[in-house]
Amino acid sequence: MALIEIENLSVTYRSKGRSVTAVESVSLGVEARQSFGLVGESGSGKSTILRAICGLAPVTGGTIRIGGDLVPTPRGRAFSARVQMVFQDPYASLHPRHTLDRTLSEPLAIHGIGQTDARVMQALDDVGLPQSFRFRYPHQLSGGQRQRVAIARALMLRPEILLLDEPTSALDASVQAETLNLLNRLRTERGLTFLMVSHDLAVIDHMCDRILVMQNGRAVEELSRQDLASAKMKTDYARSLFSASADRMLEP
């Protein structure tokens, strides 16, 4: 049984009499400790799936199960302790007027977990930030450092599942490499399950075992990592994404 099971998920936004279907009956399953990637152009609904899992998007059809159980609405504390999300833009996802210490200790306070001091220090260590950063504000950090804080925050409650929404698209190439390495190391150390969204096929290929290609809110094709590397996609759309990938330029 898969850890994350999504069946026929549909998400429709309604406002002022108009409705937009962002996701239309998409099904996917992610095994425990697996890393699953969602790719597609903007507006294909890949981020909406992550938001729907967290209860941040209006689900209009289908089911979401974590570990076999339907997710409750509202999601509640037990869900937060199992599933956490890292957002795309570290400039926008951290509270500008909270120090790192406050950002990192808030989940502990909400969940009534003690040893705040030790846990915050440990969290900074885990993501490779100096402990002297503890009382800094987000604006005093670089983009890569901020994304490390966002990852540390997501890991404060020791979740099993991390939902990663374009975690490196706002970062420079060298900082992207450091962040991807950090995520991979944490996944091995803690046995995490990743569900990751990116528009960069090379990043998805580096991070994920299986890949779902999406277009206009629908699933187009599911590929294994081997299929992608050997260009064995069956649909034209997946092929066009593959050939438009900037990475192709490096092929001899």
Place this chain on the structure above:
Amino acid sequence: MTLLSVRNLKVSFDTETGVVEAVRGVSFDLGRERLGIVGESGSGKTMTGRSVLRLIRPPGRIEADEMRFDGVDLMGASETQMRALRGRRIAMVMQDPKYSLNPVMKVGAQLMEGLRQRDGLTRAAAHIKAVEALEAVQIRDPERVMLAYPHELSGGMGQRVMIAMMLIPNPDLLIADEPTSALDVTVQAEVLAILDGLVRDRGMGLIFISHDLRLVARFCDRVLVMYRGKIVEELAARDLLHARHPYTQGLLNCLPRIGGPRQPLPGLDRSADWAV
């Protein structure tokens, strides 16, 4: 033929904690070709692009031994002369359509403003030219886009509107600062094809500023690699894989590749002599 030549360009900012040098002695020549400038954030690539138009506000200072565009001395030119150059002869496409278009003005009005003010066209004539400009960047329904506000357009559409706007006066030099960073790979390919066609058909010079080495290599003729305000390597785009400078190699190696090994990606070594 050299369109633009820059010798020993320096950009510095006076701050409370002393002088910050954003660009430290950059020299290059540009013909009617596609020149890429690559580097990480803070490498001075955007400042180099803006200096050409003298678009750096105090406390920033621009110094150069020489900066010449088509016979005009850009360092000695008066502000009036610069205004005559900006837009008409040298245009710049900014990074983010969300922040660079006027949010409370319809796209059509923004496109027509320059045509009416600068070229003195009538409303009807300006409308026709603006629609043509949108068609040139392959916007399918230009009449609808003319009536839309910027927030009603997608990122790719907004970026194309900005390119259309910059190309109306038919400039000789286009400076594109990360014109595709906010876009998807598929839209990115379209925007690049449009720019490519313009360089070829109009014989325009293009400075393409980006942090994506692979993209620049695929699209440009020549590449300048910048690090901390200096050019560390200049090479033909097709030779990029044989780059000699450790920084360029480092930038290439730290990118994941489809079908590449699952080892940790190599980081950049900033301890060597060149990094200081």
